[in-house]
Amino acid sequence: MVEKTITVVNPSGIHARPATLVVDFCKVYPCTVEVVKGEKVGNLKSILMILSMGLKRGTEITLRVSGENEEAFLDSLVAYILNLED
Amino acid sequence: MLKELLEQNRVEIYDGFDNWQDAIRGCCHSLIADGSITAEYAEAIIENVLQYGPYIVIADDLAIPHTKVNARGVLSNGISFTKVRKPVEFEPGNPTKNARLIFTLAANDMDGHFAHMERLSELLLDSEAFRGLQEADDIESIRRLAERLGV
Numbered sequence: 001m002v003e004k005t006i007t008v009v010n011p012s013g014i015h016a017r018p019a020t021l022v023v024d025f026c027k028v029y030p031c032t033v034e035v036v037k038g039e040k041v042g043n044l045k046s047i048l049m050i051l052s053m054g055l056k057r058g059t060e061i062t063l064r065v066s067g068e069n070e071e072a073f074l075d076s077l078v079a080y081i082l083n084l085e086d
Numbered sequence: 087m088l089k090e091l092l093e094q095n096r097v098e099i100y101d102g103f104d105n106w107q108d109a110i111r112g113c114c115h116s117l118i119a120d121g122s123i124t125a126e127y128a129e130a131i132i133e134n135v136l137q138y139g140p141y142i143v144i145a146d147d148l149a150i151p152h153t154k155v156n157a158r159g160v161l162s163n164g165i166s167f168t169k170v171r172k173p174v175e176f177e178p179g180n181p182t183k184n185a186r187l188i189f190t191l192a193a194n195d196m197d198g199h200f201a202h203m204e205r206l207s208e209l210l211l212d213s214e215a216f217r218g219l220q221e222a223d224d225i226e227s228i229r230r231l232a233e234r235l236g237v
Binding site: 048 | 138141142144145150152154155196197199200201203204206207208210211
């Protein structure tokens with residue numbers, strides 16, 4: 001398992017449309033992908049779960065990946081989330 | 087949240103709509119009626135879906151029509167629930183984008199929007215509540231569901 005903590009930077013935060021993009025990005029990866037905010041842990045392959053976590057701009061989140069090629073996937077996921085446009 | 091929506095007369099049931107655009111206009115009805123939005127907001131949502139695709143369908147059988155915070159036609163934060171008996175085809179030909187449960191969201195500030203989203207998604211992550219809404223066929227059964235689950 002590998003993890004990395006980042007801050008949500010896109011202006012509107014991870015609301016419905018970006019959440020859909022993140023889920024689509026994660027779904028192709030065959031293993032577990034989670035987001036941690038405080039004590040809450042959510043599955044990054046579920047839009048409802050992401051929306052229930054209130055990931056506004058400025059929120060600190062930890063991304064947790066476990067499975068094959070986890071490091072490479074984590075790096076690409078971090079880049080993807082940091083580059084969400086809105 | 088369901089109890090609150092029932093008290094605010096923001097729960098409606100329809101047999102069906104001719105197309106997804108009319109469904110969005112219909113789902114805005116209760117929020118228009120109580121002055122949370124104007125009819126313009128429905129058109130703003132439709133334009134957004136035409137631009138970005140049916141991303142408002144966030145789970146099987148569930149759509150959350152909304153658009154940007156402070157979009158035209160938004161007068162105050164509000165949320166409504168519409169049950170449509172005949173599934174609305176948000177992307178005709180792609181049944182994964184069909185929905186009968188439709189929560190319409192309007193927000194005039196980002197915090198309000200996120201607060202709605204958090205409460206709504208917590209309700210819908212409760213599989214009993216979700217299934218209950220899928221099965222409910224009239225306002226009274228939604229009221230009983232809300233009371234039984236305390237939601």
